[in-house]
Amino acid sequence: MRTRITARFVVGYDGTDHLVYENGEVVYEDDQVIHVGHGYDGPLDADRDEGLALVGPGFVDLNALGDIDHAIFDTYQDAELAKGLRWSADYLARRHDVFTSDEEAFKRRYAFGQLLLNGITTALPIASEIYKGWAETYDEMASAAESAAEVGLRVYLGPSFRSAVPIIDTDGRGRLHHDPALGERGLDEAIRFARDVDGHRAGLVRGMLAPSRIETMDLAALRRAREASDDLGCPIRLHAGQTLDEVDVLQHEHGLRPIELLESIGFLGPRTLIPHAWAVSGHSQMPAAAHLSSDLDVLRDSGTTVIFCPMAVARYAVVLESFDRYLSHGIRLGMGTDTAPPDMIRAMDTGMVLTKAIERSKSAGSCRDLYRAATVGGADALGRPDLGRLAPGTQADITVVDLTGTRVGPVDDPIRTLVLNCNGRDVKTVVVAGRTVVEDGALPGVDPERDRARAQHYLDRYRASYTDRDYLSRREHDLFPPTFRTVAVPR
Numbered sequence: 001m002r003t004r005i006t007a008r009f010v011v012g013y014d015g016t017d018h019l020v021y022e023n024g025e026v027v028y029e030d031d032q033v034i035h036v037g038h039g040y041d042g043p044l045d046a047d048r049d050e051g052l053a054l055v056g057p058g059f060v061d062l063n064a065l066g067d068i069d070h071a072i073f074d075t076y077q078d079a080e081l082a083k084g085l086r087w088s089a090d091y092l093a094r095r096h097d098v099f100t101s102d103e104e105a106f107k108r109r110y111a112f113g114q115l116l117l118n119g120i121t122t123a124l125p126i127a128s129e130i131y132k133g134w135a136e137t138y139d140e141m142a143s144a145a146e147s148a149a150e151v152g153l154r155v156y157l158g159p160s161f162r163s164a165v166p167i168i169d170t171d172g173r174g175r176l177h178h179d180p181a182l183g184e185r186g187l188d189e190a191i192r193f194a195r196d197v198d199g200h201r202a203g204l205v206r207g208m209l210a211p212s213r214i215e216t217m218d219l220a221a222l223r224r225a226r227e228a229s230d231d232l233g234c235p236i237r238l239h240a241g242q243t244l245d246e247v248d249v250l251q252h253e254h255g256l257r258p259i260e261l262l263e264s265i266g267f268l269g270p271r272t273l274i275p276h277a278w279a280v281s282g283h284s285q286m287p288a289a290a291h292l293s294s295d296l297d298v299l300r301d302s303g304t305t306v307i308f309c310p311m312a313v314a315r316y317a318v319v320l321e322s323f324d325r326y327l328s329h330g331i332r333l334g335m336g337t338d339t340a341p342p343d344m345i346r347a348m349d350t351g352m353v354l355t356k357a358i359e360r361s362k363s364a365g366s367c368r369d370l371y372r373a374a375t376v377g378g379a380d381a382l383g384r385p386d387l388g389r390l391a392p393g394t395q396a397d398i399t400v401v402d403l404t405g406t407r408v409g410p411v412d413d414p415i416r417t418l419v420l421n422c423n424g425r426d427v428k429t430v431v432v433a434g435r436t437v438v439e440d441g442a443l444p445g446v447d448p449e450r451d452r453a454r455a456q457h458y459l460d461r462y463r464a465s466y467t468d469r470d471y472l473s474r475r476e477h478d479l480f481p482p483t484f485r486t487v488a489v490p491r
Contacts, residue, residue: 001434002029003046005398009414011056012036013389018056018372020414026055028396031202031433036390052404053428054414058121058154058397059344060378060388062237062307063275063336066111066125066144068458071339073480075315083174084479085130087167088471092177098131098465103458104140109147110455111342112155113443118343118424119399121432122154122378122387124208124237124273126338129160131465134182135212136160138189142197149201152437154397156208156235156382158194161186163218168471176249180218187211187221191228198234204433207234214240214258215249219265226267235271235382238262241295242276242313244285257281259295268302273381275307275336278320285318296329305332305381308373310351312338322358323351323365323373334378335370343424344374345401352419367419400429402441 010024013036027035027042035042074085087095099107108125115123125144129135136159148155163183164176187209194207209232211217211225217238229236240246240258247257254261259280262268279286280295299306308323320326327333337347348370355365379388386394401418403411405426411417430438442448464476 001045004044005048005055007050007053007055009054013391026390031396033390033394033396034392050400054401054418057375057388057390058399059119059374060122061120061337062124062273062334062378063309063338064115064123064125065342067127068107069340070128071315073463083168084470084474087469089167089169091469095133097133105143108144110451112148112151112153115342116430116437119427121397124156135162135186138193141193145197145205152432152435154204154432156206158190158208158210160210160212161190162212162216163221164216183218183221194232194234209236211238215246223265229271237273239275241279247279259298263298268304270303272304277306283321300330305334307334307336309336309338310354311347319354323355333373334381335374345423348419367416371415396434398431402426402428
């Protein structure tokens with residue numbers, strides 16, 4: 001099946017960087033691109049003109065929300081109220097999965113659909129563990145693989161695993177409850193899963209290893225996970241350098257900062273992906289360090305990729321200092337959404353604004369650099385030169401953004417217009433491996449109202465479940481106070 005897409009702007013790749021073809025075209029046969037640019041005169045089975053639109057490579061999301069997001073109700077509490085969002089010591093003894101396997105399967109399918117609707121074609125999903133009995137499981141990820149294949153999303157999957165969980169004692173003090181055996185068991189399942197699924201569904205499903213946050217991991221498990229990543233040739237992602245609490249724990253237990261600790265155990269490297277990594281030496285919120293750029297040197301020299309998730313971290317009152325500083329230091333950078341909506345265009349916009357503000361420079365946080373991070377940056381982190389760019393021989397992963405919307409306004413440079421004026425709602429068409437998975441801004445065969453209602457029910461149960469875990473058993477209304485006083489309809 002040979003298909004051509006034409007549009008006012010087509011983003012191609014010349015072997016070193018993106019370039020824009022005005023009134024350009026991209027032609028793909030089955031799952032591979034065979035032509036980008038102008039003047040194709042070969043045979044076609046389908047020809048579609050997208051008009052005033054930007055046709056580019058699908059976005060690569062290295063920390064993609066695979067969940068019904070909790071950020072809408074846990075990004076505004078003060079420190080005392082936030083304690084109620086952790087497990088209590090009492091709950092630890094009776095912990096359980098809040099949702100059934102069917103509900104979990106729906107959650108994944110819904111979240112994967114949201115990623116596609118926002119133009120994300122390759123995703124490394126992330127989900128909360130707060131409502132789990134401990135962490136994700138092999139069976140859950142096997143179901144997620146089927147959901148991804150069903151909706152047509154390219155995924156790297158692996159069940160999360162951890163050796164400890166943060167809890168709140170009856171006196172309101174926080175600590176980590178350690179269970180290294182559970183961490184090792186989870187790692188065993190994760191390795192088995194990566195071996196079993198890698199390359200399934202014509203290569204759309206690949207394996208990865210996903211240890212949880214650094215402070216919840218036993219060092220022996222991290223070392224073994226790193227060795228398994230090398231043996232399997234798969235990426236390994238670990239959240240690190242994302243909270244000051246984490247920094248305090250690691251300094252107390254090991255006398256090292258997060259990046260220092262990971263370097264000391266040989267965890268960093270070209271297959272290693274670190275979401276956030278803002279809590280490094282030289283950051284304004286970190287204790288003074290003798291060598292202000294030492295952590296950045298380590299990240300650069302190891303070839304580790306830092307995943308920039310500006311929307312997510314800003315909602316939790318922290319920020320990378322800064323995207324441009326890391327880039328100029330030679331650190332590999334990719335993008336992650338890590339929140340709802342999983343809007344990569346908004347993420348680029350937010351990243352641009354934060355970087356300009358931090359650097360006090362209008363030229364900082366360029367749309368060019370952020371677009372690269374959302375495409376080739378993520379693809380290169382996965383060792384996939386066939387993703388994140390459109391050129392002959394690459395995968396036919398294509399995102400079309402409509403530029404005709406009245407809210408978009410007039411079009412200047414197409415990439416700057418994309419980042420400054422558009423958002424995920426302007427995504428019109430998405431193709432993954434040659435299969436059209438979003439058409440006219442919708443998922444074919446999906447009832448959006450039915451799914452929205454079911455997602456709302458899931459979110460309501462999710463929020464209500466916190467009372468059972470809270471060390472003070474506070475009611476939902478107290479843990480999640482409304483923005484304004486709400487007046488109910490009189491009966």
